[in-house]
Amino acid sequence: MFDKENDEKKELKEEVLKEEEQAEVPETEHPEESPENEVKAAEGESSEEEPVKMTVMPLIPLRGLTVFPEMGLHFDIGREKSIVALERAMMMNQTVFLVSQKDAETDLPTVDDFYHIGTVAKIKQMLKMPGDNIRVLVEGVCRGEIDTLIKETPYFKARVKKIPEQQYPEGVPTDLLALMRMALQLYKQYLRYQSKDDNRYNSASSVKNPGRLADVIATGMDVKIHDKQAIMAEVDPGRRLEKICALLTNEIEILRMQNEITAKVKESVNRNQKEYYLREQMKAIQEELGNDEDIEDELNAWEEKLEKVTLPEAVQEKVEKEMKRYRKMPQSSAESGVIRSYIDWILDLPWNVSSQDNIDVIKAKEILEEDHYGLDKVKDRVLEYLSVMKLAGELKGPILCLVGPPGVGKTSIARSVARSIDRKFVRMSLGGVRDEAEIRGHRRTYIGAIPGRIMSGIKEAGTNNPVFLFDEVDKIGADYKGDPASALLEVLDPEQNKEFMDHYLEIPFDLSKVMFITTANTIDTIPRPLLDRMEVIEVTGYTEEDKVQIADKYLVPKKVKENGLGDSNVTVTEGAIRTIINDYTRESGVRNLEREISNVCRKVARQVVETGKAETNIDVPEVRQLLGKRRYHYDKVEGVNEIGVTTGMAWTIVGGDTLFIETTVVPGNGKLVLTGQLGEVMQESAKAGISYIRARAKELGINENFYKENDIHIHIPEGATPKDGPSAGVTMCTSVISALTSTPVHKDVSMTGEITLRGKVLPVGGIREKVLAAHRAGIKKILLPKENESDIDEIPENVRKQLTFVLLETVDDALREALVKPEKSGNKQRLRKA
Numbered sequence: 115m116f117d118k119e120n121d122e123k124k125e126l127k128e129e130v131l132k133e134e135e136q137a138e139v140p141e142t143e144h145p146e147e148s149p150e151n152e153v154k155a156a157e158g159e160s161s162e163e164e165p166v167k168m169t170v171m172p173l174i175p176l177r178g179l180t181v182f183p184e185m186g187l188h189f190d191i192g193r194e195k196s197i198v199a200l201e202r203a204m205m206m207n208q209t210v211f212l213v214s215q216k217d218a219e220t221d222l223p224t225v226d227d228f229y230h231i232g233t234v235a236k237i238k239q240m241l242k243m244p245g246d247n248i249r250v251l252v253e254g255v256c257r258g259e260i261d262t263l264i265k266e267t268p269y270f271k272a273r274v275k276k277i278p279e280q281q282y283p284e285g286v287p288t289d290l291l292a293l294m295r296m297a298l299q300l301y302k303q304y305l306r307y308q309s310k311d312d313n314r315y316n317s318a319s320s321v322k323n324p325g326r327l328a329d330v331i332a333t334g335m336d337v338k339i340h341d342k343q344a345i346m347a348e349v350d351p352g353r354r355l356e357k358i359c360a361l362l363t364n365e366i367e368i369l370r371m372q373n374e375i376t377a378k379v380k381e382s383v384n385r386n387q388k389e390y391y392l393r394e395q396m397k398a399i400q401e402e403l404g405n406d407e408d409i410e411d412e413l414n415a416w417e418e419k420l421e422k423v424t425l426p427e428a429v430q431e432k433v434e435k436e437m438k439r440y441r442k443m444p445q446s447s448a449e450s451g452v453i454r455s456y457i458d459w460i461l462d463l464p465w466n467v468s469s470q471d472n473i474d475v476i477k478a479k480e481i482l483e484e485d486h487y488g489l490d491k492v493k494d495r496v497l498e499y500l501s502v503m504k505l506a507g508e509l510k511g512p513i514l515c516l517v518g519p520p521g522v523g524k525t526s527i528a529r530s531v532a533r534s535i536d537r538k539f540v541r542m543s544l545g546g547v548r549d550e551a552e553i554r555g556h557r558r559t560y561i562g563a564i565p566g567r568i569m570s571g572i573k574e575a576g577t578n579n580p581v582f583l584f585d586e587v588d589k590i591g592a593d594y595k596g597d598p599a600s601a602l603l604e605v606l607d608p609e610q611n612k613e614f615m616d617h618y619l620e621i622p623f624d625l626s627k628v629m630f631i632t633t634a635n636t637i638d639t640i641p642r643p644l645l646d647r648m649e650v651i652e653v654t655g656y657t658e659e660d661k662v663q664i665a666d667k668y669l670v671p672k673k674v675k676e677n678g679l680g681d682s683n684v685t686v687t688e689g690a691i692r693t694i695i696n697d698y699t700r701e702s703g704v705r706n707l708e709r710e711i712s713n714v715c716r717k718v719a720r721q722v723v724e725t726g727k728a729e730t731n732i733d734v735p736e737v738r739q740l741l742g743k744r745r746y747h748y749d750k751v752e753g754v755n756e757i758g759v760t761t762g763m764a765w766t767i768v769g770g771d772t773l774f775i776e777t778t779v780v781p782g783n784g785k786l787v788l789t790g791q792l793g794e795v796m797q798e799s800a801k802a803g804i805s806y807i808r809a810r811a812k813e814l815g816i817n818e819n820f821y822k823e824n825d826i827h828i829h830i831p832e833g834a835t836p837k838d839g840p841s842a843g844v845t846m847c848t849s850v851i852s853a854l855t856s857t858p859v860h861k862d863v864s865m866t867g868e869i870t871l872r873g874k875v876l877p878v879g880g881i882r883e884k885v886l887a888a889h890r891a892g893i894k895k896i897l898l899p900k901e902n903e904s905d906i907d908e909i910p911e912n913v914r915k916q917l918t919f920v921l922l923e924t925v926d927d928a929l930r931e932a933l934v935k936p937e938k939s940g941n942k943q944r945l946r947k948a
Contacts, residue, residue: 168261172199173211173270175228177218180342182329183233183254183279192247193221199269200240200248208237211258211274214339214346230260231347234276257349279325280351290324293355300362301331307369308336325351328358337365412454413441419461426465429621433460452558459565459619462573468627469537469577473504478534485530486523487664491651492516496531499629513606513630515587515645517637518653521703524633525585527653531631532581540571544598545586553601555618565618568605572623579627587644588634599641606630606647655702655770657886657910658695665691669708677715683729684718686711690737696890697744698737702883714740751861751892755934758853761864762845763888764837765880770887772864773837775830775845777853782825790830793838796846799868800828803847806873806925807854816854826850840868841878844897844928851929858934864888865897865928875922881905889913897922897931 174196181187191197203210213232220227239251257277264271286294302315314334321327332345341361348354416437425433440453475497482493492514499512516524525541532539547553555566564570571582590599604610605625613622637645656664670686694714699706717740718730738744751761758777763770786804788797804821811818828846830837844867852859866884868876877899885896886909898906900921906914920931 168273168275169209169234170264170271170273171206171209171211171234172203173213173260173263173272173274174199175213175215175223175270177215177220178339180214180332180339180346181212181233181235181252181254182333182346183256184326185329185333186238186251186253188239188249188251190243190247190249192245195267195269197246197248199271200237200250202269202271203237204240209255210235210237210252211260211272212252212254213260214343216340218339225263225266229343229347231343232258232260233346234258234274257346277349279323282323286322286324290352290355293352293359294324294327297327297331297355297359297362300359300366301334304335304362304366304369307366307373323351324355328354331358331362335361335365337361413437416457416461423461424466425460429460429465432621433457452563456558456618459569459573460621463569463623464572464576464578465623467577468579471500471503471535471537471579473500473535475500475504481534482527482530485533486527487667488656488660489523489527489653492527492531492653495649495651496534500535513608513632513648515632515634515637515640515648515650516653517634517650519635519655519702521701521705522653522655523703524653525583528581528583528631528633531629535581535629537629538575538577538580539583540575540580541583541585542567542571543585545589546591547598548591550598550601551617553598553605555616557617558620563618565616568614568625569616569619569623572625572628578624579629581629581631584630584632586634587632588636588639599644603643603647606632606644654882654908656704657913658692658890659910659912661695661704661707662688662691664704665695665707665711669704669711673708673712673715677712677719679715679719679722684715684732685730686714686732687734689734690732693734693737694741697746698741700746710741753861755858755861757856757858758849759861760845760849760852760859760932761861761888761891761893762842763864763866763884764839764841765883770880770883770885772887772891772893773830773842773845775828775842775849777829777846777849778827779820779824779853780827781823784821784823785825787825787827788829789827790832791836792830793836795838795840796842799840799843800846800850802869802871803843803850805871806847806869807850809871810873814851814855816851820854826853839878840876841866841880841884843867843869844875844922844925847925848928848932852933855933859932860895860934862892862894863897863932864891864893864895865922865932867897867899867902867922867928869925873925875899875924875928877901882908885909885917886913889917894918895920895931897928 174191176189179187179189191200199210211232212235213228213230215223215228217227233254234256235252235254237250237252241249243249256279258274259277260272261275262273264273298315298319301318305315318327318330318334321330328345328348328351332342335342345354345357345361348357416433420430420433436453436457440450440457443450443453478500479493479497482496486493495512495514516527518524528541529539551566553566553568555569556563565573568582572578572580584602587602590602604614608626611625611628614625615622632648634640637650665686666688670691674680674684694710695707698710701707714732714737718732722728722730732740758779760775762773762775764773765771786801788800792800804826807814807816808818808821811820817823828849830842845865847869848859848865851857866878866881868878870876881898881902882905888896894916895918897920900923903921906919920927922928
């Protein structure tokens with residue numbers, strides 16, 4: 115039977131040889147394969163006149179192996195093509211070309227699946243193994259490169275260009291010796307990290323050829339095939355040594371880190387084994403004491419909550435995972451407390467609980483009017499939101515920013531908005547907040563970590579659509595703990611807050627249904643990106659009439675009740691209220707007004723208790739008696755028209771005010787003196803006005819050398835109060851012209867506006883507050899820049915009817931309205947001029 119198998123194999127070999135003899139081109143017909151054209155590799159040099167030797171031989175792709183020249187290696191082959199190629203090589207000169215496969219998983223490789231540079235090797239021994247495998251012992255001869263793949267079936271056969279190793283008969287150069295020494299040192303360090311006791315280093319240190327040393331080291335390294343192939347493909351010994359040094363350095367760093375990690379893991383395992391033993395003992399003790407029932411009770415309570423609450427799928431999986439961890443963890447563990455708090459937080463959040471909006475616009479309007487007087491812009495915006503929501507059915511919550519001075523009702527109107535639409539109200543003060551964790555929460559890796567105040571507020575509200583107030587958003591700070599303003603960018607962006615991620619919870623929560631309202635005193639300190647996400651609504655200060663109405667309808671009844679005077683017949687006259695407003699408070703809002711009314715009520719309560727008199731009527735004399743002498747004085751237009759005195763208007767944080775600007779011209783040498791604590795902008799406005807007057811001195815009837823022969827002193831009273839801004843430009847210019855021309859100015863005319871060197875009057879802000887202050891001072895005519903014409907509509911109608919407004923385009927327009935004409939000035943004014 116065995117003789118029959120051997121005969122069949124012999125016949126197969128003869129058929130293969132016969133086919134090859136018929137198909138092959140004799141090697142002698144290829145000039146490049148003749149012995150006389152073989153290139154000698156001495157000194158590693160070549161020339162175009164000396165062709166490289168070519169040899170035709172079988173090719174075997176190796177999986178996961180790289181054979182280097184002059185290296186002995188045994189391996190098993192079992193693929194049919196490889197076996198046929200091996201047998202063919204044994205029948206010829208026992209020479210075979212070994213190349214590495216790019217992917218060891220490829221069973222049937224093609225020419226593109228293996229590298230083209232490999233090793234020409236001699237077959238030293240063959241041994242048939244069980245399962246049709248053959249174990250082969252080979253020894254590398256030299257490098258080789260595939261020139262042409264002659265055929266692929268029934269085995270790979272290629273024409274190979276041999277690449278001999280460079281020799282150094284006159285000695286190895288110094289630079290290569292240095293590289294060899296460095297490679298050996300790195301190799302020794304590499305073997306030390308591997309902790310293997312073998313003679314690989316001794317074998318490498320005995321090699322004297324640079325290129326062969328690189329091959330020996332590469333053979334002894336446990337690296338990937340493509341790394342070894344990079345060494346194989348490098349022909350130049352110097353560059354080959356550089357690559358092996360780089361590869362050794364990288365592997366040493368990896369092994370160093372691997373050893374460190376192994377040591378840490380070993381230490382941790384030992385510690386965990388000890389902890390596990392102690393936990394098991396603790397668990398047994400707790401079971402004996404009956405404490406394990408508490409854990410089960412908690413888990414059962416959580417499971418009941420999970421059944422009642424509909425959570426998003428990702429949140430449900432997170433909770434179940436944490437519950438499994440908690441079940442396996444002893445109660446004495448510090449982490450069990452963290453997990454318990456985390457699960458409680460998630461289950462207590464209102465994931466699908468929403469307030470049912472009261473979409474009754476008429477009722478909402480009545481509530482807003484009941485709680486607040488004025489604030490029409492805010493009320494209109496809320497009613498618009500409700501109207502759209504009623505028509506559309508669903509709408510992302512608006513993000514309103516109420517900007518205005520203190521005490522005008524910004525915070526309280528937010529509470530009224532929540533009441534008008536039947537939503538929960540949450541307030542968070544941002545004044546002085548410097549830690550980003552206040553917004554986004556702390557990560558659970560920290561001891562004592564808690565969620566941010568936003569998620570805390572949502573939890574306290576119990577609904578996912580409350581009215582959320584960020585108070586004092588203009589006073590946010592920033593330090594090394596982060597920038598809270600940047601964290602608010604995600605919260606206040608309707609496109610991003612639907613997946614708000616708190617650092618503590620680490621799961622997204624939908625904030626898009628929340629109606630956010632922010633308050634600020636000024637927008638100057640709010641970061642621009644944050645301001646861009648909000649709809650700014652300016653809440654201006656109250657007029658005197660507004661304050662009278664607010665006091666009469668809201669403040670007086672509230673304070674009378676708070677101070678126990680509800681059953682007494684206490685009345686406060688309108689005159690008394692106006693006296694408190696004008697003589698005892700100075701503010702844009704009504705906070706101090708409320709405080710003073712409360713002060714009056716307390717004193718009246720004392721009188722009621724002491725005298726027993728139930729009926730009390732509070733008028734102006736009673737106010738002055740109870741509150742003492744007046745604290746504030748407002749400017750009043752009095753006296754006659756004066757030369758060099760003009761009335762300007764200014765905006766302050768507590769509302770508007772009037773400024774009397776005085777100018778005196780005295781003989782001198784051209785000095786300009788500015789007093790009254792004027793800021794840089796006001797000083798520049800004065801200088802611009804002087805330059806404008808010099809440019810038009812002749813047209814204005816002024817001596818052209820006035821700036822050389824006179825000193826000009828501009829003063830604004832109340833020197834203890836700093837003043838700045840561009841609004842007084844036209845006022846100061848008119849005052850100087852009045853002084854230089856000795857022309858009086860109408861006392862009942864007030865003006866505001868910035869000027870240019872060409873005499874144009876530019877627009878300014880705060881018109882409403884300024885005009886109200888001028889009206890309070892007794893002004894009858896207001897001069898405004900023409901571009902501020904639209905701001906006149908913001909002034910209360912009852913005030914507009916009592917004033918005359920003149921729009922200015924140039925300084926000439928202001929002079930025409932403000933200066934008293936000579937023919938109408940009268941004898942008294944001519945005498946003053948003299």
